[in-house]
Amino acid sequence: MPEPITLEPASPRHKKSRFTHNEQQEAGLKPPLVSRVSAPPAMECTQDICGEETQQQRLVLNRFNLYETKTNYYMIGSNQSDNRFRVLKIDRTSLTELNVTEDEAIYSKQEVNDILMKLKVGNKNSGGLKHVLSADGIVGFIRFTEGYYILLVTKKSPVALIGGHYIYHIDDTEPLSISPQNKPEKNSDEQRYINTFKNVDLTKNFYFSYTYDITHTLQHNMTRTSNRLDFSYNEMFVWNHYLLETGFKSLKNNSDWILPIIHGFVDQSKISIFGRNIFVTLIARRSRYFAGARFLKRGSNDQGYVANDVETEQIVSEMNTTSFHFSGTRLFDNPHYTSYVQHRGSIPLYWSQDATNMVPKPPIHMNFNDPFFVAAALHFDNMFKRYCAPIIVLNLIKTKEKNKRESILGEEFVQCVDYLSQFLPEKSIIYKAWDMSKARKSAEDVIELLENYAEEFVADTGFFHSGPEPYINILRREESEKKPQARRKQLRQNGVVRTNCIDCLDRTNAAQMMIGKVALGHQLYALGVIDHPSVPVDSDVVNMLSVMYHHHGDTIAFQYSGSNLVNTLAAYRHTNQWQSQARDIVENLRRYYNNAFIDNEKQEAINLFLGNFIPQKDRPPLWALQNDYYLHNEDPRFRRTKRSYINWWTKDALSPHEGTELDKTRYQLVPRLARQYDDEGDAYGGYWIEYYKPRLFTSFADLFASNMNSTTKYLPNRVSPETYDYSPFTLRFTPATR
Template sequence: MSELKSEQIKNVEKSLNSTNTIEPLNAPKNESEGLILNKFSLYETKTRFYILGTNQNEEKYRVLKIDRTVPEELIITDDDVIYSKQEIVQLLAMIEDGNKISGGLHRIARFFGIIGFVKFLEGYYMIIITKRSAVALLGGHYIYHIDDTLLISIPGQGVKIDKKQNEAKYLQIFSQVDLTKNCYFSYTYDITCSLQHNLSRKPGRQNFLQNEMFIWNYYLLKNGFKSFKSSWVLPIIHGFVDQSKISIYGHIVNVTLIARRSRHFAGARFLKRGVNDEGYVANDVETEQIVHDAKTTSFYLPPGRYGNKPSFTSFLQHRGSIPLYWSQDTSTMAPKPPIHVNVVDPYYSAAALHFDNMFKRYGFPIIVLNLVKTKEKTKRESILLDEFTQAVSYLNQTLPQSKQIKYIAWDMARASKSEDQDVIGILEDIAEYVINTTGFFHSGAEPTINAMRKSGQTGVVRTNCVDCLDRTNAAQFVIGKCALAHQLYALGILSHPSLPFDTDAVNLLNAMYHDHGDTIALQYGGSHLVNTMETYRKIAPWTSHSRDMIESIRRYYSNSFTDAEKQNAINLFLGNYIPSDDQPLLWELPTDYHLHNKNNQVMRPLRS
């Protein structure tokens, strides 16, 4: 084995012995930041962890060092040097030789990415991805599902740790966030942002500008890395990803659904309702519907045509709780607890912040589709209807006519029980209005007959019912069905932008949105969808009604008996609550209100 050059050995030793953390967020770009790492090995000595990261072809390597001697601190050294395979073998031999007296160097894991770092009351832990599976392919970029993870204690053996009585309890709560359910990542594609956003910037991982509200491991990554442009940083989203292939008139088309759940004001159904004082709402989910010609394999080939890929289309929708301060009293043990508007906000400041954020994310206009009930024997949902209607009316007074919130209120539940109302027909009319108003993204030239249509989506439809689950998902499917027809038309596959029900393409999309809705319902409500498209199309058999009753009971049980533990786990994972000796224990807090609402007395006007 040849020796490392003397100058390189000096550089390696200097890097390995350095205790400086990595460069800050505004650090200059370098070659190491552009290297895509997707295979990792974890080695340990008595005093350090060494993580080796390499690219797909295992031609280039980087090294990350983690100190194991100071449990109360996380000391990470990012070596900027890019090594060849031969050089990394020599480096490992050097580390092995230098640690013979204390036990040597041992490889303890091969893995696929670092989720992040967390500390409770004792030392730090590292969470890594040990199993993955590819679930989608977009323009040559794989999207993976996390199949298994491993949590590793960082302090080494023999390191003196001040033992804490409640460390094991926090570890048990943290482990209740199951990262193997509905968590996704990509090494080369920014899944926190829309296709429209990603194709509007130059290719390359160093140009990622992640949408931090959808980075589910944001807090865990921030504990270990000061730069989100680091090659070691791997953002994950929590939500839903599904991809299906279908043949339409001889064209093979891929349909992809990506749902991104916001990390802000996240939690379980009855414990997270409405809005917090920063304008973030409960059950905030962005759903993207991507339709592209399957024969197109890359965004960036052929060279010189970046940003003009006529085979890719995308449409965005949004769901989120009604942006008012409201809650439900679960102490009565009623299946449908009463609804209360908790805080009188005469200027609708929280709603203003919420829509302000939506304008920045999606542009104008924002179309609100409010599906709560309008008439009830005992006022419940209609309390929110009246208040939300007033809120939108008030906020529109501060906006110019061209940028006002477009508000549609429709009692979908009442319509579905009526014999003379066509629920699907009404939703299809709303869907056509939405598509014609916001448009959708098409990366490339339109067919000549459609050349005047804008190629990008501006604005979004924001759908809600009370839970933003059953009615919302059915409405989103019908809007998605309408968008699919327009997307296929833009790709030159359909001669007219319309698709009837009970065709292969619509049945496929229906199945995808059903899985999408089930997943979101399990994440937020603790059960599957109660009402499906068959319910609203009025073709559900009695067995379906029985299933709906069972799911209602499951949702009620989850909300009544397991949501408190679920909420504690989410708050711990997302960093809403950070354990320390000088504050109350997480499980002894009477409420987590202060974790999500810090200054709700502040009233701010809506910015135009």
């Protein structure tokens, strides 16, 4: 018996359902006599930045209930307010094909209950309708050698709040076989692929957001010139791209069911300044291109993607106003948001290390010497497109060694940058080599040197500030310069600091922390919080930032090498040396063990998860491959046309972003009609729905923002209120007492 679905919506403001009326007639059900008038409209017509009216299709779904019958799965998705619903139908009758049908209609709660009741009655003779589970999102679909599976997020927890939009960490997932006939045998290839796939633990450092695009930087999200109500994700950081594309064909079709997931690190803390709350957010996004384990992914592939490519964004915002929208008449005009972006990635040359000899530091081999540095050219061109110019290359590897190892790469990297730079405008690529290991062993003050470099780098790239500077900064400049000063309207970051050592882990993280520390001073000054763009190293606010970057470094190191950081910032400051040395020995042993025994399994799982290897019956299984070189490099039979060795970059990518105030008339909100329903898709008011949850009793103690880590935890247990300085910017230690 065919399953009864819902009727076509009669309301002209709804799209038609993809489920036909004939299915109900065949089930013996009569259509109701009344038309659908209870459901709200899909979305009011709104105005995009070009002045054209467009029908916004997106409905934010963040609650999911999966039901099953003998022949189909039905996913019921609802919004935060639980008053608008969508239906997804998944056919369960085929092992070889995946048939996913999105019903484009939006339903009311009563209508969804009617649909479920009809499904229950219509399938009474074949087992009825059963509720399988509740979920928080769809990770995607995958097939190995037999049937398809759907992977669902079943548990989440908030880790950050940006502009009223939550970012969640995945705490638990559930894979389900779609076809009831798909029951793999115990020792079959299918079961082995399933076990391999599970080695990608989605409960460790995978994140998503229903309403904020975490695949892009804050600067892009607040200044982009495309339709502001559409999501256009940065596919480089969407780790479930292959899984989503399997079921929904494209991430660009603006489907309500698509939920991009990033891999990396997200942390948020607040600076408490006598009642003012400043949120500091750290977001690290790992590229899914050429991703893998430490010794198995080194250098670059022939498409210009490098190993351990991570974009780290430091967002500092004052939370007097929650929303990105400040005035109430224009979008994204809140002047209290700043961000600074850094980058880390392997040296973009063809090099590798053979870890089969079971030595802690395998020798470095140059696999191929390209006189035109084609792969590096592709890499830097991609960097220009992502960040504009200049690209500041901070190379921290050793420059002089008794037995050449790291310096082999350093010499080749210098030739690479010199060759590529000769065709570019001046200072498009700025190369800075500094032997950080040598400086650590000498009497040099590593922290002071890094801080000096960081000041130069931040001055060269700038940082993003979403609005005009506060008037107090103008008054300070006028007092200092003794003449009237123009008010700065908006700042853009043009360019990025690209930091690397050999693994882009220990030394790189220490350098990025100090760059972040300098950027924090400029960001706080731009917000009018401090009167000088710098913060002391041994202050509460820098201690808080150091902990965030320490966790950030441990997380990225564990993802790439299987262990935490070996050398932390404390090691470079020569503090707690005995404790640091013991920790370094343990982490070195752990890293060595993982490289020798676990990395191959990790790499297989990543290749399977990202769709680099698609199991087929006419090809050898994944574990039978000697290496995965061809999975990450182009087939030589189908190579694309080579670029010019001279004009190797995209010229438009070098043009700096506008630093002046945007034409805000393009972002004005059209008059909004009175709404009967709360709507998360509303560009202006939607953020309130997820954060404040109307019609739901919530205490301040339960809000994420209230329980966030803060600088107040660094206050001593016993203080004298009369003498203690509660400012988080006060120097707590003198250099002599470190």
